[in-house]
Amino acid sequence: MDAILLQILNGFDKGSAYALIALGLTLIFGTLGVVNFAHGALFMLGAFCAVAVNKLLSLDIVTLSETQTTAWGTPLEIRTPYAEVWFGEIGSVLVDYSVPLSILVAIPVMLIIGVVMERGLIKHFYKRPHAEQILVTFGLAIVLQEIIKAWFGANPIPQPAPGSLRGMIDFGAAVGFEAGSVVYPLWRLVYFLFAFVIIGAVFAFLQFTTLGMVIRAGMADRETVGLLGIDIDKRFTLVFGIAAVVAGLAGVMYTPILSPDYHLGMDFLVLSFVVVVVGGMGSLSGAVLAGFLLGILQSFASMNEIKQVIPGIDQIIIYLVAVVVLLARPRGLLGRKGVMES
Amino acid sequence: ASYTNEPKGSTVTFGFNVPQTGAYADEGADELRAYELAVEHLNGEGDGGMMGTFSSKALKGNGVLGKKVVYVTGDTQTKSDAARASARRMIEADGAIMVTGGSSSGVAVAVQGLCQEVGVIFMAGLTHSNDTTGKDRKANGFRHFFNAYMSGAALAPVLKSNYGSDRKAYHLTADYTWGWTQEESIAAATEALGWETVNKVRTPLGAGDFSQYITPVLNSGADVLILNHYGRDMVNSLTQAVQFGLRDKQVNGKNFEIVVPLYSRLMAQGAGKNVNGIFGSTNWHWSLQDEASQAFVKSFGQKYGFPPSQAAHTCYSQAILYADACERAGTFNPCGVVEALEDFEFDGLGNGPTLYRGADHQCFKDVLVVKGKENPSSQFDLLEVVEVVPVANVTYAPDHPMFAGGDLGSCNAGV
Amino acid sequence: MAILSVRNVNKNFGGLAALADVNLKVEEGMVHAIIGPNGAGKSTLLNCFVGRLDPDTGSVDFDGTSLLGLKPHEINQAGISRVFQTPEIFGELTLVENVMISAFAKRDGAFKLNGWREVWRAQDIHGLAMETLSDLGLAGFSLNNAGQLSRGDKRRLELAMCLVQKPKLLLLDEPTAGMARADTNRTISLLKEIAGRGITMIVIEHDMHVVFSLADRISVLSQGTIIAEDLPEKIKGNPRVQEAYLGGAHL
Amino acid sequence: MIEKTSPRADRILLLAFVAAVLLGPILLAPFGAGYPDLLQKFAIFGIFAIGFNILFGLTGYLSFGHAAFLGVGSYAAVWSFKLLSMNVVPAVIFAVIVAGLFSAVIGYISLRRSGIYFSILTLAFAQMSYNLAYSVLTPITNGETGLQITLGDPRVLDSVSNDGGLPVTNLFGLAMNQTWETALLGMTLHFNAGFYFCALLLIAAFYISMRIFRSPFGMMLRAVKSNQNRMSYTGLNIRPYMLSAFMISGMYAGLAGGLLAATDPLAGAERMQWTASGEVVLMTILGGAGTLIGPVLGAGIIKYAENVFSSFNDQILAGFFDFLPDSLASALVWAASAFVGDGWQLTLGIIFMVIVTFLPGGLMEGVNRIRKWHEQRQRGNDLSSCSAKPAE
Amino acid sequence: MSPSAASATIGAKEASDPAYVSVRGIHAYYNESYIVQGVSFDIREGEIVALLGRNGAGKTSTLRTLARVDNPALRQGEIWLDQKPLHQMKAFEAAQSGIGLVPEDRRIISGLTVEENLQLAQIAPPKGWSIERVYELFPRLAERRRQDGVTMSGGEQQMLAIARALVRDVKLLLLDEPYEGLAPVIVQEIEKTLQQIKGLSMTTIIVEQNAIAALNLADRAIILDMGQIVFDGTATEVLENAELRQEYLAI
Ligand SMILES: Nc1ncnc2c1ncn2[C@@H]1O[C@H](COP(=O)(O)OP(=O)(O)OP(=O)(O)O)[C@@H](O)[C@H]1O
Numbered sequence A: 001m002d003a004i005l006l007q008i009l010n011g012f013d014k015g016s017a018y019a020l021i022a023l024g025l026t027l028i029f030g031t032l033g034v035v036n037f038a039h040g041a042l043f044m045l046g047a048f049c050a051v052a053v054n055k056l057l058s059l060d061i062v063t064l065s066e067t068q069t070t071a072w073g074t075p076l077e078i079r080t081p082y083a084e085v086w087f088g089e090i091g092s093v094l095v096d097y098s099v100p101l102s103i104l105v106a107i108p109v110m111l112i113i114g115v116v117m118e119r120g121l122i123k124h125f126y127k128r129p130h131a132e133q134i135l136v137t138f139g140l141a142i143v144l145q146e147i148i149k150a151w152f153g154a155n156p157i158p159q160p161a162p163g164s165l166r167g168m169i170d171f172g173a174a175v176g177f178e179a180g181s182v183v184y185p186l187w188r189l190v191y192f193l194f195a196f197v198i199i200g201a202v203f204a205f206l207q208f209t210t211l212g213m214v215i216r217a218g219m220a221d222r223e224t225v226g227l228l229g230i231d232i233d234k235r236f237t238l239v240f241g242i243a244a245v246v247a248g249l250a251g252v253m254y255t256p257i258l259s260p261d262y263h264l265g266m267d268f269l270v271l272s273f274v275v276v277v278v279g280g281m282g283s284l285s286g287a288v289l290a291g292f293l294l295g296i297l298q299s300f301a302s303m304n305e306i307k308q309v310i311p312g313i314d315q316i317i318i319y320l321v322a323v324v325v326l327l328a329r330p331r332g333l334l335g336r337k338g339v340m341e342s
Numbered sequence B: 001a002s003y004t005n006e007p008k009g010s011t012v013t014f015g016f017n018v019p020q021t022g023a024y025a026d027e028g029a030d031e032l033r034a035y036e037l038a039v040e041h042l043n044g045e046g047d048g049g050m051m052g053t054f055s056s057k058a059l060k061g062n063g064v065l066g067k068k069v070v071y072v073t074g075d076t077q078t079k080s081d082a083a084r085a086s087a088r089r090m091i092e093a094d095g096a097i098m099v100t101g102g103s104s105s106g107v108a109v110a111v112q113g114l115c116q117e118v119g120v121i122f123m124a125g126l127t128h129s130n131d132t133t134g135k136d137r138k139a140n141g142f143r144h145f146f147n148a149y150m151s152g153a154a155l156a157p158v159l160k161s162n163y164g165s166d167r168k169a170y171h172l173t174a175d176y177t178w179g180w181t182q183e184e185s186i187a188a189a190t191e192a193l194g195w196e197t198v199n200k201v202r203t204p205l206g207a208g209d210f211s212q213y214i215t216p217v218l219n220s221g222a223d224v225l226i227l228n229h230y231g232r233d234m235v236n237s238l239t240q241a242v243q244f245g246l247r248d249k250q251v252n253g254k255n256f257e258i259v260v261p262l263y264s265r266l267m268a269q270g271a272g273k274n275v276n277g278i279f280g281s282t283n284w285h286w287s288l289q290d291e292a293s294q295a296f297v298k299s300f301g302q303k304y305g306f307p308p309s310q311a312a313h314t315c316y317s318q319a320i321l322y323a324d325a326c327e328r329a330g331t332f333n334p335c336g337v338v339e340a341l342e343d344f345e346f347d348g349l350g351n352g353p354t355l356y357r358g359a360d361h362q363c364f365k366d367v368l369v370v371k372g373k374e375n376p377s378s379q380f381d382l383l384e385v386v387e388v389v390p391v392a393n394v395t396y397a398p399d400h401p402m403f404a405g406g407d408l409g410s411c412n413a414g415v
Numbered sequence C: 001m002a003i004l005s006v007r008n009v010n011k012n013f014g015g016l017a018a019l020a021d022v023n024l025k026v027e028e029g030m031v032h033a034i035i036g037p038n039g040a041g042k043s044t045l046l047n048c049f050v051g052r053l054d055p056d057t058g059s060v061d062f063d064g065t066s067l068l069g070l071k072p073h074e075i076n077q078a079g080i081s082r083v084f085q086t087p088e089i090f091g092e093l094t095l096v097e098n099v100m101i102s103a104f105a106k107r108d109g110a111f112k113l114n115g116w117r118e119v120w121r122a123q124d125i126h127g128l129a130m131e132t133l134s135d136l137g138l139a140g141f142s143l144n145n146a147g148q149l150s151r152g153d154k155r156r157l158e159l160a161m162c163l164v165q166k167p168k169l170l171l172l173d174e175p176t177a178g179m180a181r182a183d184t185n186r187t188i189s190l191l192k193e194i195a196g197r198g199i200t201m202i203v204i205e206h207d208m209h210v211v212f213s214l215a216d217r218i219s220v221l222s223q224g225t226i227i228a229e230d231l232p233e234k235i236k237g238n239p240r241v242q243e244a245y246l247g248g249a250h251l
Numbered sequence D: 001m002i003e004k005t006s007p008r009a010d011r012i013l014l015l016a017f018v019a020a021v022l023l024g025p026i027l028l029a030p031f032g033a034g035y036p037d038l039l040q041k042f043a044i045f046g047i048f049a050i051g052f053n054i055l056f057g058l059t060g061y062l063s064f065g066h067a068a069f070l071g072v073g074s075y076a077a078v079w080s081f082k083l084l085s086m087n088v089v090p091a092v093i094f095a096v097i098v099a100g101l102f103s104a105v106i107g108y109i110s111l112r113r114s115g116i117y118f119s120i121l122t123l124a125f126a127q128m129s130y131n132l133a134y135s136v137l138t139p140i141t142n143g144e145t146g147l148q149i150t151l152g153d154p155r156v157l158d159s160v161s162n163d164g165g166l167p168v169t170n171l172f173g174l175a176m177n178q179t180w181e182t183a184l185l186g187m188t189l190h191f192n193a194g195f196y197f198c199a200l201l202l203i204a205a206f207y208i209s210m211r212i213f214r215s216p217f218g219m220m221l222r223a224v225k226s227n228q229n230r231m232s233y234t235g236l237n238i239r240p241y242m243l244s245a246f247m248i249s250g251m252y253a254g255l256a257g258g259l260l261a262a263t264d265p266l267a268g269a270e271r272m273q274w275t276a277s278g279e280v281v282l283m284t285i286l287g288g289a290g291t292l293i294g295p296v297l298g299a300g301i302i303k304y305a306e307n308v309f310s311s312f313n314d315q316i317l318a319g320f321f322d323f324l325p326d327s328l329a330s331a332l333v334w335a336a337s338a339f340v341g342d343g344w345q346l347t348l349g350i351i352f353m354v355i356v357t358f359l360p361g362g363l364m365e366g367v368n369r370i371r372k373w374h375e376q377r378q379r380g381n382d383l384s385s386c387s388a389k390p391a392e
Numbered sequence E: 001m002s003p004s005a006a007s008a009t010i011g012a013k014e015a016s017d018p019a020y021v022s023v024r025g026i027h028a029y030y031n032e033s034y035i036v037q038g039v040s041f042d043i044r045e046g047e048i049v050a051l052l053g054r055n056g057a058g059k060t061s062t063l064r065t066l067a068r069v070d071n072p073a074l075r076q077g078e079i080w081l082d083q084k085p086l087h088q089m090k091a092f093e094a095a096q097s098g099i100g101l102v103p104e105d106r107r108i109i110s111g112l113t114v115e116e117n118l119q120l121a122q123i124a125p126p127k128g129w130s131i132e133r134v135y136e137l138f139p140r141l142a143e144r145r146r147q148d149g150v151t152m153s154g155g156e157q158q159m160l161a162i163a164r165a166l167v168r169d170v171k172l173l174l175l176d177e178p179y180e181g182l183a184p185v186i187v188q189e190i191e192k193t194l195q196q197i198k199g200l201s202m203t204t205i206i207v208e209q210n211a212i213a214a215l216n217l218a219d220r221a222i223i224l225d226m227g228q229i230v231f232d233g234t235a236t237e238v239l240e241n242a243e244l245r246q247e248y249l250a251i
């Protein structure tokens, strides 16, 4: 029982990540109709915002040691972080909290990246065939990825969660289990809550504002919306910016769970498309639902009891579920008619 | 020509086939640095590095057999197909006389097979699977790096002395060839100590988040977690295992422990503080104090400003060993080289006296057991060597069951 | 003999009864017009004949066999062709290709793995297509992409695609909507000529000039039910029709 | 004239294609691409892309799982080498048949949906195949390492006993790795048996695709892309048309996979990964989806970048800039090295973006523009005397 | 050049007041096909102009050019509306400056209900009638307010398309075949509505195949052929000129 509860928690956690990525993607893909193969790269860029902030905060003052030398004979470099030199105690707290602090940096940075990307490139591709959108965004993803690789290398770069959020909490005791039977890392619960807040905020923004309606209309027929006096381009840019921010924040907060490297985005890319499509094109709630569904099923499929019955099921469960859902429901879980069906 | 790509002019071409993209790109970059250094030394430039300490004195610093060494490079992408395509380019278009490098066993086996077919020598880079010199061994292929069996054999006594002989181990294993041989080797070695294996769970390659595999460990009754992962998988599974509090746990009245059978410094860097106090094995480490290792670190450090990784070390050694074999054989003919390398005994390349065993083309030398360092003095100083396990303890018979089923065949000189 | 007979057809959309107990018999060789106010259910009824919609209850028989449950292509192969209210054509293909596809479908059936002999070798089909196009005054554009046509021309192209199949029953949903007067007149004479060849037609039209020039019989649909069915002259005089539909329009 | 293209233009195109392919080893040598492995890859991926284009270019159905058929073809061929004979003919036939059957099954299911839903279904099947091939199916696929021939294989039809070396693939005795080399203008030309085997099949594949494009069947496929609704009301059953197209392109992929194994007897699981499926999509779009030649060009560019750009290292770059003063040369080497060697993917990414941004419709669009411009200039010259009267 | 200056140089056609709408030599292309070939005309405030011509004459293209949509592309010429240079604007800016196009294929937005379609039209300024007032004019729409706009019958969609223009405060209304596909009663209703609008003296260009109906409404008629103006005069002039009617309108 506790094993199952733990897997449910794992599922929610994975689901939060999938849902957040899919949420951003579905804004661009399910709503604007652009097949954005650079979405994974946006997630990756978000993660590297955290890396960069951490790097900046722990920038060192280098002094050369007079006594010690390196193994190859040059004087040893002694490094002390600026933050500590300047702010002392507070400095090291800043370094410790670099991941959550990065959110403040990631929001404007990702917004700018999103807007620049849309204005500079994507804008010209709304009316182009999906295939060409794939080519250009895939090209962009590779370029972004290679730039990150050139700066930060190919190796994963660890980003610890703040010390106070690093521990475990006894989740089982809270829900009436034996104390100590279901303990769960605090940061993962933080991630789950964070996802919840972001998803709620995006929903509120798009569902309860007329902007949502305008966006939907613009996607169905840009020209007519323009004829009604609405500057749809501006709104599309905004949506793109929001999507980039959502992807970026998902990336920032994920770094303590998964040490980021330049390839991180590609690993999530295919998965996020699957999530969006299983959720149903054009449906935000579908994407979120599918994210959690796939997360939970994936966790369960990895249990030894199940793997023993069906070997390898944990490796294909996502795709298997995708096939079953798409065959049973032509438009995914909550898809709208006519979106990207031809 | 009497053999494939027989060098006709004043130069001889080596093929350096390393991962330049994908998860192991950093390893690949380090391998390439080492190769470039080796070429310098072979051609008599620079300080000569380990050529000075190497027990064979056949190399004269004027290239190989009087021909200047030049090289071509390629990207394996850590994919068998791409690695073979790249190797074929070197052989067919660039006239490479040998191919070396790589950073995964799959690639090593695939490229080794190719080299056997076309008749050039393959000097493996990073490859740790038993199969490379086991069931997939080839006459034209040679491995300097150690293997999974050796990791197990070297680690077991250290684990026993630190963690006792009454332990319950839980394995998480990367679900592909290398992972399986690693799991088999370490399980056998620990079971021989009296440890019990609670469970062996396969995880998909590149799973990213391993939480769904880690939570079952929590209440499984196991008190040791063995991570048969490498590279990114290892970085992630280790980080997450620590995150799930495994290291703070008490099970069966003992401290819960984590073991990573195969370590590398680059991985340790990726896992950060999480490696503190965790045991594993490695082929070589730059903090070794023997004369050869010191010479290599000095040479490499001066050129690049940081110490070499084990990947760099093994690749450098392979290049030197190959050149030396040619020199001693007096020919680049692969069959001559094979003969010169088989059962070749040498010293002065960093792991003490070493044998290139003729029966399977595997090097036998001391293996290092290392531990994540508590208080690193620099970003490179992440592992400390706790024990240098003598070669005798890790040697096995060529027909050991974990290596059985292979056949070197005969050397192929092509054409 | 009735070639098409519709009995007790009902169709609901949510709470809306789009068709309520519709009965209709279309005699072979006749031009049968269906008129009625917007939203009366005319297109819905037509959709029930061609497999686009399945009626909730009732039956639709064509030439003695039931059409219910058949797929659109099977219904077409049975001899029913249709012109849509908003033109449906192959926009990226040339006009002549549009018509040839239709002709191939007639000759080769619903599927033929005809992947080796080039299209240009099928001179007979090509000739037929060109003939039909010139019948409709489109021959001059035969190599243009159909998507670039003006709307009136698209509709004529669609008509050509139906006619080339020489269907037993031709369903026309507002065939002259958006056509210039001259073309409307030409289309009327063309359709008359087709009717003369014995092709049965069901025509939905709001243009009374067209309806009364063509129809042998008229059914009037209003709010999902047939409120009148009779000869054209009788319909003109029917007060219910006057009120529900014509509203005193000059004919 | 029925179509905008004339039979004569097609014949010229075909002849030019044949000539270019057969002279490949000579034409490509100056670009450093004239060695057997890359020539074979051009031909093989050309076949793959041509087949993909029959599905995607004509019907607009974007399969994101075509690599699965390539992989299955490779496995089938290697198994044929292991069990039957090292002769490439049975291997290739076997590969095509197995891939055809596999695509029939996947196509039958996936074609129940269209648009993005179809793409994801094909992707899901291919990823399942890949993941299983990598792990659970190792007894059949030999996992990560890939399926290779070994000395211990049964090979029931091959009486040839081997002398300890691995046997080589052959066409009734003609070894696929047989290469004749000659020197021309300081370049070495490689005429390789394996390449010519692939090249003949490439030409056949091209010719078949040309016939399909021009046939009523091809026209029906374009109709599917244009308006499915109209199509079914015209009496045409879309499913069998789509399934045939899907299977044909699956068999092309199987042929390509079989040839990969025939020229280099190894079948790796990563051949089935989504990145491999994505690659053929990129090849087709880059060259120009729906054009006859485009996909072959696209395949060429991507394979060229992968194999040649990646091989440039500082040593080679320094050679290029030799003639410049030292400081300038080393600055250029530094700048250029970001785009080649381990930066080759950066170059590829930039190529993708530039081509698709400036040449919607892919490379063939560029070719067409050049041709149009040329024609206009010529017409301008011809008609300069009499007043031009544009035809209506 | 200011509009007054423009018309001043053209001559003394509209002697005293500057034209409210002034179209000066517009040329528009679909890619390379040259469709609108130098069309110029002026319209006074409150005037209703019927734009007539055969299928493919370029009527729709002219209206679309005035509304500044991307296709066809305006390559040359000027369009002034109430002193504002529409030729320098994008479609949405032109719409905000008072252009309202009711397109021939209605362009109801799928996925949005009837009411949402109307709300959408009210988002950008300038705001016109209230939605309630529109519902009074078209009770049919009120009934269907929650229905997905595109599932409505053809006639209902046409009403919605006109309604969408009415909820905006349109200075120049462009109607592309507003009667097409409508039952005679509805045509009469819409004619009535348009007469009302005429009473509000809203400037209007109406394209209609039913030339008689259009001319009943219009003050003036322009006839297009092959993308050029072949006639510009009063409605009565057209009705009286049999030759003109025969040649271009077939009535
Ligand atoms: N899919 C649907 N969902 C809900 N209501 C529908 C649907 N299709 C049609 N209706 C409604 O059914 C009624 C009949 O529509 P239909 O299209 O058959 O009318 P019609 O007689 O052809 O009208 P018109 O002459 O204007 O084309 C209309 O009120 C329409 O709104």
Ligand SMILES: Nc1ncnc2c1ncn2[C@@H]1O[C@H](COP(=O)(O)OP(=O)(O)OP(=O)(O)O)[C@@H](O)[C@H]1O
Residues within 6 Å of the ligand: C147, C148, C149, C150, C151, C152, C153, C178, C180, E030, E033, E035, E053, E054, E055, E056, E057, E058, E059, E060, E061, E062, E071, E104
């Ligand atoms: N998208 C397009 N691309 C290319 N040509 C087009 C396009 N749309 C229309 N045309 C061409 O432009 C010309 C004028 O078309 P337009 O639609 O303006 O005519 P119209 O007068 O409105 O005709 P109708 O009465 O049939 O609606 C026609 O010859 C048509 O073929």
Ligand SMILES: CC(C)C[C@H](N)C(=O)O
Residues within 6 Å of the ligand: B103, B104, B105, B106, B126, B127, B128, B129, B178, B230
């Ligand atoms: C890089 C190696 C040391 C480990 C690698 N995974 C292998 O297969 O051998």
Ligand SMILES: [Mg+2]
Residues within 6 Å of the ligand: C042, C043, C044, C085, C173, E153, E154
């Ligand atoms: Mg209708």
Ligand SMILES: [Mg+2]
Residues within 6 Å of the ligand: C150, C151, E059, E060, E061, E104
């Ligand atoms: Mg028009």
